[in-house]
Amino acid sequence: MQYLTGFGPHVVILARMRRLTLAVLLVLTGCSSSTDDGATGFTAIDLTATPEALAAHGDMLVIGTRPSDHPELVTRSKDGALGNARLTPATPYGKEAHWYGITSDGVTITGVGGERGGAHGNVRWSAWTGDTRQIVEKPQAFSTFGGYGAGELIGPARTPQGPLIIGTWQSDKAGLDIAMWTYAADTWSRQPSAGTVLESSQDLLRFPLAVTQNGDGVLVAGWQTGKGQVSAAVWQFDGRTWTTAALPDGDAALAARCWDGTCHVVGRSKGKLAWWTGTGADWKKLTTPDIPVGDDQVLAAPVPVNGTPTLFIDHDGVKLVSEKDERPANGPTGAVTAAERAGDQVFLIAGAHLWRLGG
Template sequence: MRAGLVGAVVGSAVLLGACTQGTEEGRSPAPAVAQLTWERVALPGSLAPETLATTTDLVVVGAHGPGRPRPHLLVGPDATTLREVALTPRSPYAFEAHWFGITTHGDRIDAIAGARGGAHGNYRWSTWSGDTKGVAEQEQPFGVFGSYGAGDLAGIAYAGDAPVVLGAWQSQQTGMDVATWTRTGNRWARVPSTGTPLASTAQELADARVVTSRGDGMLLGGSVTHLAPGAVEVEPVAWSAPGPSGPWARVGLPRTGDSGTAEVQGARCTGDRCLLTGVTDGHLSVWQVDAGTPRELTGIPAVEIPENGSVPSPVTLAGNDVVVAPTASGSTVLRRNGESWTSTGGPSGTPTSVVTHGDELWVVTSDDSGATTLWRARVA
């Protein structure tokens, strides 16, 4: 079965409504730029897109179908030639799973997926591995990702050629620790967080939302909640490690203003340079982490993020950083050239996953009912 394009959506005008009036510290009104024409990519068999990835020359689409087995993977060089990758689920919940993260290394594909089940409706996690010809579940003992003390999984990425899973696990002190898992053969094992910068304490609660490759190492993004008598402060934070098992270093990120809530929600590294996206007091924030001092970027068009909204990881297109951010009316696309930024309209719906492929921007969005749509637009 092949995917196809369903018409062309009228080119999106600049979303002035997505930008707050006037200027704020570190934020600027958006200049008008060329419109993007968004095309809906229809997947075969009424499949619903969930998440995206790319290999060197292929787009990878994680999707969910109406019949068992529900998870599907599609790959192809363009929107009209997407084909299904043979999947081999093994555990009962793998037949029902939704994709939570897909990562690639050359033609290798590794992924995490989950389906709710059991008396408490917690996620039952599954890990998958293979290539563009076939991907199979790597069935794990229940206690690897589940059982007492388990939190949710947040993502998967490569450190060099080794996949690493990010999630949370009950702290030996307070709340939940940031947790990572590494793989030996087909078996995953949790790396202890106690005594590392990933651990929570009675004064600081660590929470990581995203993991991304950084050369032979990796970078996590999230926040640390500082607990003090009569005060709670949420600081945007990154954690970096030179290899899949650490050692970890915590990097506090600057933020606009002196107080309030700020967190990292997306991240992407090119070499040692990393761009992180997130929210500070309801507005889009973008940080850069490299060999120098971390900084919050200025001159970014002011974008108000809806309550409980999350900003997907940034991408790179033709050497420019691109951020697709949710707004009250849908989404907006921000493009960086040097130190200047432009803004134009994104596809309808809330963006949840973004990749670039050649000169195209691919985006999965969801609507208020939870229905998802896959879009693409050529960026000049």
């Protein structure tokens, strides 16, 4: 070993250790998406129209956008290349639809659109099926999603058996039932809610607000009221039967996402953010930062960020919230209406713009 003239070997070793430490820090800094003040950086993605809905299509991101008067479907590949799927509407309201939800199994894309119209200003629904090359509106009978007993459509979700749509429909007993539509041969069919936990009654009214895939079925999040009590609730479908569970100390569940065998549900409790984790009948409320959530506020479903379940929310600026902490986001502003993970990248819609986590 050669030593620098005038220096002992321990000095040379210390110098080399310092250089190595500095190099490691520079590499980590270069790979990090965090700024020096602890904020987490985002990159804006330029689109030609307002983004309304997001879905992962394998490693690709599918973006439902809407210019001033019609829907579009934009794709973003892992390398950042943008493309457009050709939309083929089949009805006048399909030509004008806003996106209420999009889902994909990596091969087939399913979308729900809607635009208000008619004498009563009700939403006129459109259902879309296709892939990244073309997505087509599949016209349905008026009574499929509309008519005297119609409620609202919450959105679509994928299962191994095919896509589902969750919404509401007039109950035989009281108010509206939670309703499920299944798809076969280009036709959506509403399944009976009577006799299941989806049915409302004089004692308990049910209100779905979000749906997400959960294993072989789906999880629906929302709220219910009965005998003067209001509680957050979930309804779970395993591909055959429905079950339900009330969430502890909650007023409403607003958004949900399931991965790795656990569901993460966010909502409101006494005007504050509430977060539950669990599945089946076993649910736990987490301790989270003190963040107000209004009665009409929309929350985006949590996503995993570096292995940590993370919620994006506008709280004096957009923040990344986990059970452990709350960090500012560098870039996005405004209400966060959607978040999605496609491959190893995380995206969100905030302030009517699309953002990607990281540089």
